[in-house]
Amino acid sequence: MESKLRYCFPLLALLGLAACSHKGPLAAATPAVVSPYAVTNKVYQNQADSFAHVLTLQQPALLTDSAGAQVPSQWVGTVNFGMRKPNYVIIHFTAQDSVQQTLHTFTITSTQVSAHYVIAKDGTVFHMVNDYLRANQAGLGKWSSVSDMNSCSIGIEIDNNGNEPYTDGQIKSLLILLDKLKRSYNIPTANFIGHQDWAPKRKPDPGPLFPWQKLAEKGFGYWSDEVLELPPDNFDYITALRLIGYDVSDVNAAIVAFKRHFVQTDNSPQMTQLDLNVLYNVSKKY
Structure with missing residues (x-):
């Protein structure tokens, strides 16, 4: 029987982490800094709260047979379970003009696209979706036997228009992030791939200028x-x-x-x- 210590955190605590705040004299005396993404952060929190509510439901399956008769059913909670974890990392370039443009793209509902992380040219890492949640980043494609990559992967977008070298700051932050993800979720070496690897018929990223050899030297993919x-x-x-x-x-x-x-x-x-x-x-x- 396998023990997964990293899954021992309460589900509500994990999904509600962003809602935590410090309250006290110091906080009261410090002027509040309003985030430009305060509204979208609130939408994210509301959606996470909805997911947390679903996870805590303990009700039997409501089943009926072909004649309409109810099938006997009851809830019995097991003690052996954990949260689904990512098993792949998909690397993208943003193909946009700035990290601000990408953050805007990922914080409006009309685009219906997102990523777990965005890395700016100066190396700043923006975490946009909890690692255990599904982001809309991989889209249609196929890799080995996987046909729904969004459900089992973490998407990382790097601020790059597709025709320029990646900055040293970006690659440094990326390697640190990949190391954390690999250790946290035990992601196999082979499972660090690009968007074009996953969807070769329609995607070119992260492109021929991406330093795959450097990543492979650190254990993220092969060379x-x-x-x-x-x-x-x-x-x-x-x-x-x-x-x-x-x-x-x-x-x-x-x-x-x-x-x-x-x-x-x-x-x-x-x-x-x-x-x-x-x-x-x-x-x-x-």
Whole structure:
């Protein structure tokens, strides 16, 4: 029987953390600083309170058979359960002009998009969705056997328009954040991927300028070895792409996504000998 100490926090305390405040003489004497996101923070808190209420419901399932007769049912609370935890991290670029624009995009209902974290160019990290909750960040796609990535992943958006290098401050903060997430949720090394890895038919991020090798050196994803060997004559590169996790229903899109992540020298859908060598090497790590 597995013990999960990190799940021992009361659910209401976890979801209601943002509502905690210090009250006393010092607080009363200090002028209140109004957050520009005070309204959206309140909406978030109200929604979190609604989720917390649902989690505390203890009622039997209301079931009827085909004749309309009620099926006997009662609630018996188990002592062996925990909160669902993230098992993947999806990395994005924002493709917008500033972190302020992205924060605005994620705090209006009309966009219906969000992320758990946003990292500004100076390295500031904005936490926008509790790690245990579902953010609207991955969208449609497929990775290995996963078809609903939003339900099992944490999304990290990095302030970048898609055509510029990532800043040192961003990568430093990202590595610290990834280390925390990996340790907190025991996320496997292979499960740190990009948005394009997940959705190669429609997404280009985090792009060929993202330092995947540096992340792999820290244990967040894999990278090819320095010395590469030739794959065997019967090497099936489509099967190798699928083994890593790529959706190969559009092989060209999968090739481009793989090359942007693991090779980063060109964006063509053709596999060169170097690409095949890298793919052969990387696929053996999965």
